[in-house]
Amino acid sequence: METITAIVLAAGSGKRMNSPVQKQYMDLAGQPVICYALRAFEESVVTGIVLVTGRGETEYCRHEIVERYGFRKVTAITEGGKERYDSVYAGLLAASGSDYVLIHDGARPFVTPDMILRCVETVRVCGACVAGMPVKDTIRYVGEDGYAGETPDRKKLWQMQTPQTFSYSLIRDAYEKVTAHNTDGITDDAMVLERAEGPAVKIIEGSYHNIKITTPGDLLVAKTYLQMRDQT
Numbered sequence: 001m002e003t004i005t006a007i008v009l010a011a012g013s014g015k016r017m018n019s020p021v022q023k024q025y026m027d028l029a030g031q032p033v034i035c036y037a038l039r040a041f042e043e044s045v046v047t048g049i050v051l052v053t054g055r056g057e058t059e060y061c062r063h064e065i066v067e068r069y070g071f072r073k074v075t076a077i078t079e080g081g082k083e084r085y086d087s088v089y090a091g092l093l094a095a096s097g098s099d100y101v102l103i104h105d106g107a108r109p110f111v112t113p114d115m116i117l118r119c120v121e122t123v124r125v126c127g128a129c130v131a132g133m134p135v136k137d138t139i140r141y142v143g144e145d146g147y148a149g150e151t152p153d154r155k156k157l158w159q160m161q162t163p164q165t166f167s168y169s170l171i172r173d174a175y176e177k178v179t180a181h182n183t184d185g186i187t188d189d190a191m192v193l194e195r196a197e198g199p200a201v202k203i204i205e206g207s208y209h210n211i212k213i214t215t216p217g218d219l220l221v222a223k224t225y226l227q228m229r230d231q232t
Contacts, residue, residue, distance in 0.1 A: 003048070004120055005098040006041040006163070007091035010034050010061065010106040011054045011080030022054065023213050024106040029226050031069070033213055036109030038071050044113040045120055046102065048075040052091045055079055085179055085186050092172045100124070101171060102163035103189050107213045109222060111163060115206055119165040122204050127167045130190050131206030132158040161206040164189040174198050 010024045024034040041049050051074055053061045058077045066074045076094040080087025088103055095101050100123050104111060115131060122129040135157045141149040171189060174196035178186075186192060190201045209225055211218060 003098045004046045004100045005095040006046045006049045006102045008104050008106050009052050009087050011052050011087040028222055033109050034106040035069050037106055037111055040111045040113055042071055042073050044116040049073045050076045050091045050094045052078055052080040052087045089175050098168040101168050102165045104162045105212055108210055110209045119163050122202055123165040126202040127170055127199050128193055129202040129204050130164045131161045132203050133206055133208055134158050158203055161210050
């Protein structure tokens, strides 16, 4: 049987939220933000979920998130590290034996089972894929002097999202190769694979609603999305 594991990251500090509560645990329409992502994976084709928490938060997540809201596919809860790539690697170790892994930010509540399915179908063919969307705004390079420079072709620019989905052995090998030597500027998992000189990463369409809650304004947008969804 094919093993497909979602690694859901809940180890962020959420400094930009200006709140003592981490963004992934903040209330969103009566539930912690992270519950929405966990429920999407629970209702999807994945066979198991690894929840990666901040230091000292595993028991809180076990009792207040997993048990309280009845997430049966969570097979492991493990502590993350100082940086995002440390937390991903901890999740990869806990997901050992998987065929494929989907790495997802717990602060993105609007991932859907359909999006997850499309990621899995793509990774079976390509070995590596990332959800994303074309940018809407004009993007310019800006020099160190603050003056506008070249304008890249907007048709070729996409904003990256999660899930980022990989063959398990491919991404674990890449992490072990890259993070042992050069972690400067690593912002996502596709970048780790690129630095390891792995195969090209396929970009598939996610959703403009698949936002990451990072600031108080993002939380207001998320509440609006939920209201719109409930009215349809």
